[in-house]
Amino acid sequence: MSIYFQKTYQRSFGTFPLRGAELTGAMKTAVDVGYRSFDTAQMYGNETDVGAGLAETGVPRDELCVTTKVHPENFGEDRFLPSVEKSLKDLRLDYVDVLLLHWPPIGGALTGPVKLLEKARSIGFARHIGLSNHTAQMMRDAARTIDTPLATNQVEFHPLLNQDKLLAAATETGIPLSSFCSVARGKVFSYPLFTVLAEVYGKSPAQIVLRWILQKGVSINTMSTKPANIQANFDTMNFTLSSVDMARIDAMTATNYRIVGKAAVAWAPEWD
Template sequence: MNISFQKTHQRAFGTFPLKGEILAQAIAAAAAVGYRAFDTAQMYGNEADTGAALKATGMARDELCITTKVQPENYGDDRFIASVEQSLTDLQIDQVDILLLHWPAPEGDLVPSLRLLQQAQELGLARNIGISNFTAAMMRQARAVVDVPLVTNQVEFQPLLDQDILLAAAVETGIPLSSYCSVARGEVFKYPLFGEIGAGYGKSAAQVVLRWILQKGVAINTMSTKPANIAENFEVMDFTLSSIDMARIEAMKAVGFRVVTKELVSIAPEWD
């Protein structure tokens, strides 16, 4: 089952870099407007806070789609499964809905971590598994190594960055993409085009960007601590961008702006 593309789970609430009461308030606001998919990671250091906040909402477990990610430091045979079990304890759940490898194995050999990921699913610790920050070539290798569906490759996906190679790989491998840095950490707001397009639909620049991502066939992860923005980011299913506006936004990829570079994350891959 491809959980990440079920209609109710196309829009996930991301939790990085929130912790404590700020995270609890944001998750409560997200739940109130309709979010049921929530994204965290071992690397964020907030799984326990996320678990407590989700429990405090009173939402039934079967309503939720919870994603977490194993950090590379835990890719060893002696650490991987134990780290996932700890994540489940911290999240106060018996099984995560989607378990991802947060980054390709830094030493270059993808096979051991992919096999451990599949083992976690076979042990019942994860309902679905996937990858994050994998290049197109790595997506093809993952598809060859893993015997079960990979439900997503979570990557930076926003209109100022050309990700056509990854989109083509998604079609080729059957591994859908999902986005992080969906508004390029605010960089998109420097360009008037998005607001101009939004005016024609009665929508904000951010809503236009998020709708464009969805219409590209990519699920979205968004984060805000402001209730109005949390609601706005969720309300992107009631309009459709025209083919002309989609093409106008598509042209923005020529900007070539990437948030997550090797300067920001040293283990980031060399993108194809």
């Protein structure tokens, strides 16, 4: 992977659940503050709007990093590649930079979808491939199934959830993690520690959380429609949390507050 890809992918602008003018407006602001990586999915129902937003930015294609994800309902051999072709048409792109399996297969084996993912890459639909919402064992199984390196496993990752098993699997398999729900949909702000640390570092509580994630070796996906928040979420590279403060935040993961489970998404796996 190029250094440019690695640096760009460290901070992605998430697009769920935005649509229409609200989405394209937020994307324009994101580009203005420096974002070049954008994340969507078939499941979000907004690939057409993301495509319009990308076209309106005027950013050269080779400076963009676009991620989309294949829905499990499209994992069959007859539907997988046609669904990716539709995503590309909606996004107004010849290829995406990162193509992910959005969830594990519903009641099926992982081998088939992972090989179809590799096939999509081999015919030029994607430059990089990976996973989303897969367990540690699934990461190991996927890594053994194909020779192509997997760029990421995008998972729920924030200071209120212990993901040590996934971090260990990332080291073992060479599949980096990337985050969604990076501030636990605002739940982190009810914990005083993040306000205390924000005052110490002269940053916002959200920036403290995002910096913690980055220092764990995990890329971040953030979404906002407020220009000030979009700017703040991007400005996370100019300070470093001390090892002591990292450990204080690490202790918060014992909260084990999970947002995405079977109650929220029926096809969510049994998490580690």
